[in-house]
Structure formats: structure tokens, C-alpha cells
Amino acid sequence: MTLLDEFVDWYLDQYPVRADLLGADGYDRTLGDFTEAGFARRERAAELWLERLALVVPADLDDRIDHELALSYLRGAVASARWPDWRRDPAPYLGAVFGSLFTPFQQRLRPEAELVEAALARLAEVPGVLAACRDNLDPDLAADLLVRRGLDQALTARRFLTETIPGVVEDPALRARLAAAAEPAADAFDELAGFLAEFRAGGTWRMGEELYSALLRERELLGYGAAELHEKGQAEWAALDLRMGEVAGRLGADDWRSAMESLMDDHPPTLAAMREEYEAETFRARDFVRDHQLVTFPDGEECFVLPSPEFQRPILAVANYLAPPPLTPSRTGVFFVPYTPDGFTEEQVRQRLRTNSRAQMPSIAVHETYPGHHWHLAWMAGNPRRVRKIFRTPYFAEGWALYVERMMHEQGYFATPQTELAHLDCRIFRAARIVVDTALHCGDMTIEEAETFMSTKASLSPGTAKGEVSRYCAWPTQAPSYLTGAIEIENIRAEFDGDLRTFHDVIAGSGGLPLGLARMAALGK
Structure with missing residues (x-):
């Protein structure tokens, strides 16, 4: 067994929920150690693993990529320990509970x-x-x-545990056992909700420029920090603004914002109808990709289109995807359509539908399914290298999904000015994310300023913009990953010597690597 294999085994043992969701056997009966001692032990172990692995330099290119992938994860973990989320945020605890109980029943x-x-x-x-x-x-x-995000999610727990999860169990006796066992857990969530409601937090969600830049350089292996990334976002937004103005002119509009506002009025009438239309668009995208031979399809892949789970709705306002566990033979994924929480007003539901208009659906479906997240993650699951199945970065995964939106436009998928403008709107939205996320966490923008920016510089309703900005505050560095990664992948493609399908198969099949490693995998150097 190599040192890298030992590290991967350690990682799976220390993070049993993650291990189970990846499809590793033997980790499905525990949530793991969430005590202060447990977190401190893992943080110290990560430092030691970083020291040990840094002494090894494999000669083989693929082995070196695997090794550097593990090192990038460890560098990020060690840097993040200076700003521990387990002391600042209920999310690490709630996410483990919700994900570990929901996902296995979803995947079956x-x-x-x-x-x-x-x-x-x-x-x-x-x-x-x-x-x-x-x-x-x-x-x-x-x-x-x-803390308030955690409270909102905790308040969904009783129904989730006592009704939603037992409700998917077909056997009556098993269902009754599960419902009975859920009561003490639901009581514990009620207690936590009361605690969070009274909790007086005096800290900040702002990461700060120093750590933000360190993560970009050491974990994501980008050659620049927060300030440079902010400037890239501003430049991309300005270039897209000009291009979108030209497309809007073809639609007879004075500017692209008014054109998008008009397009957003054409949306499905209900949440259920939105799911049905997304499903139809998913099938259309799959047929287009296959007919144009843009990728190789993995055997047995399948993508379901379903309403987002209840526990996600208070904290996630956009579409998302659940991948097949890469350590299993499954190639079945789920595209979750962004339903609103049950308590939303009729107007709030309407605003959610407007941000999933018929002009926008093609881009979103391509991003989440074919050849975006679903194809990528189903395809990369066939990579035989275990470390690449386990560790991936959103700077590749989300970058890939945005890259394929542009690629599909180049191939003629967005065939009308309406869908072209919506495609560009999806891209300028990601440029706005770069600007806002870096400004928020470096102290250059307030939450209110960020919400205004997202609702005026991108086609988001005020309600959706509010949800988006809350997410950025809670998940620093993730929001810029989409456009940053897409641009890097586009640059790698420009240097690749081969046809489009081969490029896609090679770079996406290499994993979800930090972009510097993805370049090595695709170009062989």
C-alpha cells in the first residue's frame, strides 16, 4: 500500500458520512465524531499528512497528479483550520445529518x-x-x-425526520420503526432550534483577503489571489455587458436588462410545470449532445429530474445536482429543480418561476445535466484512480458546467436570440458572482450592496438575489468557481491538439481537478 493509499483510507475513516455518500462500504452506521476533540484531532492529522506527503515526488505524470491533488486538499484544510467553520456555523452538523439520511434513500x-x-x-x-x-x-x-441560516434549516427537521424520510419507506413495519426512532432526533432538533434562536453571535462571516487568496493559490492552484480575481470578474462583466446589449438590440430592446425582464415573464405557471419543462429540456439536451457526438456516454447513465428536497429549500434558491456515488457502479444522477419552501407567498413563488423562465431553461438544463454535471460526474466515475473519485474542486466541476454552456452555444444549441441572451445572462450572472463574492469577503461590499448588485447587474429577482448573497456569505470562494473555471478550461482547449469530443472525454474523465492539474492531465505536461 502506498502512502497515498494510506492517506485516502484515513480520510474515509475520519469522514464516514462523506465516505458513505461516495459509495465506500462500511461507513453507513455512524455520523462520525463532532466533538471539539474530534475536530482538533483531524486538524492536527491533516498537518502531519501534509508534511509526510510533501516529501514524496512521483516520477509518473498520472501519479504526480494524484499526489498533487491530495496535497492541494490538505493545504486547503490546513489553511481553513485558521477559520474553523465548526466553531462559527451550524452547517457542518446539520449538513451531515440531512445528507446522510436523505441521499441513501434517494439513490437506493x-x-x-x-x-x-x-x-x-x-x-x-x-x-x-x-x-x-x-x-x-x-x-x-x-x-x-x-446562525440564522442554521436555524431556518433546523426548523425543517421535524417534518423531514418524522414524515419525509419514513414516507419513502415502502415496508409498513420498517416505516413504523423509522418514524419512532426519528422522534428523539426531532426533539433534539427542536432543542437546537431554540438554542439558535437565542444565540447571540458576535463574529463575522467575512473570510478576509489573506485566507481567501491563500485558498485560491494553495487549494485551487490558481496563480492569483482575491484582488486579481475581482478584477477578472469586473472585466468579464464589462465584456459580457457589451455583447448582451448587441443581442438585446436584435430583440428590439433598448438594453439587455429590460429584454431579460420581458423574457422572464414567459415562465411555467406552477412549480410542478417547471419540473416537467425542465425534464423535457434535459431530454432535448441529451439528444443534441449524442447527435453531435460531443462526448462519449458512459454505459448505464441516467438522470432523473425531481423537486428539490424540503431541507434544501430554505438555503438553496437555484437548481442543483446529486451525482452518482463514484465508488459504486451506479451512473444515475438527479437534477433537482429549485422548489420554494412551503411558507413562501404566491408572489415569492412567482419570482422563483421568473428566474427559471423558458428562455433560461436550456442553459440551466445543459449546466446541470448534458453535458454538464450529470455527464461529467457519471463519466469521471469510470476513472480507475480512487483519489480522483474522492477529491474534486468546484473550480473544475462548476467551471466545466459553465464551459459546456458556451460550447453548446457554439454548436448551435441556443438557436434563438432569446435563448442566446439567456445563455449570456447565465454567464454574466457568474461574472457578477466573482465581483460580489470577492468584495464581500474582503470587506469591500455590504450585504445590502451585494443584493442590489446581483439584482441589477444580473437578472435576479430581489428575493433570489437575497438567497444568493446569503449563500456567498456562508460559502466563500465557491461562487467565483463557475466562470473562473470555465475560462481556464477554454484556455486549455485552445492548446489541446485533438478533436472536441476527445478533449471533452480526456479532461472531464481526468476527474474534477484543480485547474493547474487539469491542464497537466489534458496536455500531458
């Missing part, structure tokens, strides 16, 4: 009885995990915005 890769037994074991650990959350949150470090 094991018999129902085994899924229920695993859920029962994890439900028994929920009170302890939430107690650790209460113990570990530091009033001087925790940010009020993050």
Missing part, C-alpha cells in the same frame, strides 16, 4: 431493510451531534447570518 443502492438499519443507527447519534454543535459554537466567532 442497497436493499430497503439495510437502508433503514443504517438510518436507525445514525438517528441514534443525532442528539449527540447536535449537542456538540451547541457546545462548539463560539459566540465570538459565530456569525449571526450563519
Whole structure:
């Protein structure tokens, strides 16, 4: 066994929920150690693994890429330990519970009885995990915005645990056992919700320029920091603004914002109709990609189009994707359509529908499914290198999904001025994300200024802009990954010596690598 194999085994052992969601066997009966001692032990171990792996320099190119991938993860983990999310944010605790209970039933890769037994074991650990959350949150470090996000999600837990999860179990006896076991966990969530409602947080959600830049350079392997990225976002926004003005002129509009406002009035009438139309668009994108031979399709791949799960709705206002577990033979993924929380008003629902207009649907479906996230993650799951199945960065995964939007436009998929403008709107939206995310976390923009920027510099409703900015505050460096990664992939393609399908198969099949490593994998140097 190599040192890299030992590190991967350690990682799976320390993060059992992540290991189970990846499809590794033997990790489905525990949530892991969320105590202060557990977090501190993992942080120290990451430092030691970084020291040990840094001493090894493989000669083979693919081995070197694998090695550098592990090092990039560890450098990011060590840097992030200076700003520990487990002291600032309820999300690490809540995410582990919700994801570990929902995803296995969604994917159903094991018999129902085994899924229920695993859920029962994890439900028994929920009170302890939430107690650790209460113990570990530091009033001087925790940010009020993050605590309120956690509270909103915690308030969905009782219904999720006692109704939603048991409701997907077909066997009546198993369903009854699961519902009964969920009650103590639901009580623990109620207790946590009360705690968070009274919690007085005095910390900040702003990451700061120093750590932000360190993550860009050391984890993402980009050759620049936050200030340079901010400037790139501004330049991309300005160039797209000019191009969109030209397309809007072809539609008879004075400017692209008014043109997009008009296009957004043409939307599905209901959330259910939105799901149906997204499903039809997903099938159309798959047929186009196959007919134009843009990628090689993995055997057995399939993508379902479903409403977003209830627990995600308070914290996620946009479409998202659930990948097949890469350590299993499954190639089935789920495109989640962004439903609103149950308590939303009729006007809030209408605004959500407007930001999923019929002109925008082709770009969003391409991004999430074919040849975006679903194709990429189903295809890369066939890579035999275990470390590449486990570690990936949004700077490639999201960059790929935005890259293919532009590529599909080049191939003629967005065939009308309306869908072309919407495609460009999706791209300028990502440029705005770069500007806002860097400005927020470097202290150059308030939340209110960011919401105004996103609702005026991109075609977001005020409600959607509010949800977006809340996400940026909670997940620094992720929002810029889309356009940053797309531009880097486009640059790599310009240097690639081969046809388009081969480029796609090679670079996407290499994993979800930091862009510097993706360049090495695609170009062989």
C-alpha cells in the first residue's frame, strides 16, 4: 500500500458520512465524531499528512497528479483550520445529518431493510451531534447570518425526520420503526432550534483577503489571489455587458436588462410545470449532445429530474445536482429543480418561476445535466484512480458546467436570440458572482450592496438575489468557481491538439481537478 493509499483510507475513516455518500462500504452506521476533540484531532492529522506527503515526488505524470491533488486538499484544510467553520456555523452538523439520511434513500443502492438499519443507527447519534454543535459554537466567532441560516434549516427537521424520510419507506413495519426512532432526533432538533434562536453571535462571516487568496493559490492552484480575481470578474462583466446589449438590440430592446425582464415573464405557471419543462429540456439536451457526438456516454447513465428536497429549500434558491456515488457502479444522477419552501407567498413563488423562465431553461438544463454535471460526474466515475473519485474542486466541476454552456452555444444549441441572451445572462450572472463574492469577503461590499448588485447587474429577482448573497456569505470562494473555471478550461482547449469530443472525454474523465492539474492531465505536461 502506498502512502497515498494510506492517506485516502484515513480520510474515509475520519469522514464516514462523506465516505458513505461516495459509495465506500462500511461507513453507513455512524455520523462520525463532532466533538471539539474530534475536530482538533483531524486538524492536527491533516498537518502531519501534509508534511509526510510533501516529501514524496512521483516520477509518473498520472501519479504526480494524484499526489498533487491530495496535497492541494490538505493545504486547503490546513489553511481553513485558521477559520474553523465548526466553531462559527451550524452547517457542518446539520449538513451531515440531512445528507446522510436523505441521499441513501434517494439513490437506493442497497436493499430497503439495510437502508433503514443504517438510518436507525445514525438517528441514534443525532442528539449527540447536535449537542456538540451547541457546545462548539463560539459566540465570538459565530456569525449571526450563519446562525440564522442554521436555524431556518433546523426548523425543517421535524417534518423531514418524522414524515419525509419514513414516507419513502415502502415496508409498513420498517416505516413504523423509522418514524419512532426519528422522534428523539426531532426533539433534539427542536432543542437546537431554540438554542439558535437565542444565540447571540458576535463574529463575522467575512473570510478576509489573506485566507481567501491563500485558498485560491494553495487549494485551487490558481496563480492569483482575491484582488486579481475581482478584477477578472469586473472585466468579464464589462465584456459580457457589451455583447448582451448587441443581442438585446436584435430583440428590439433598448438594453439587455429590460429584454431579460420581458423574457422572464414567459415562465411555467406552477412549480410542478417547471419540473416537467425542465425534464423535457434535459431530454432535448441529451439528444443534441449524442447527435453531435460531443462526448462519449458512459454505459448505464441516467438522470432523473425531481423537486428539490424540503431541507434544501430554505438555503438553496437555484437548481442543483446529486451525482452518482463514484465508488459504486451506479451512473444515475438527479437534477433537482429549485422548489420554494412551503411558507413562501404566491408572489415569492412567482419570482422563483421568473428566474427559471423558458428562455433560461436550456442553459440551466445543459449546466446541470448534458453535458454538464450529470455527464461529467457519471463519466469521471469510470476513472480507475480512487483519489480522483474522492477529491474534486468546484473550480473544475462548476467551471466545466459553465464551459459546456458556451460550447453548446457554439454548436448551435441556443438557436434563438432569446435563448442566446439567456445563455449570456447565465454567464454574466457568474461574472457578477466573482465581483460580489470577492468584495464581500474582503470587506469591500455590504450585504445590502451585494443584493442590489446581483439584482441589477444580473437578472435576479430581489428575493433570489437575497438567497444568493446569503449563500456567498456562508460559502466563500465557491461562487467565483463557475466562470473562473470555465475560462481556464477554454484556455486549455485552445492548446489541446485533438478533436472536441476527445478533449471533452480526456479532461472531464481526468476527474474534477484543480485547474493547474487539469491542464497537466489534458496536455500531458
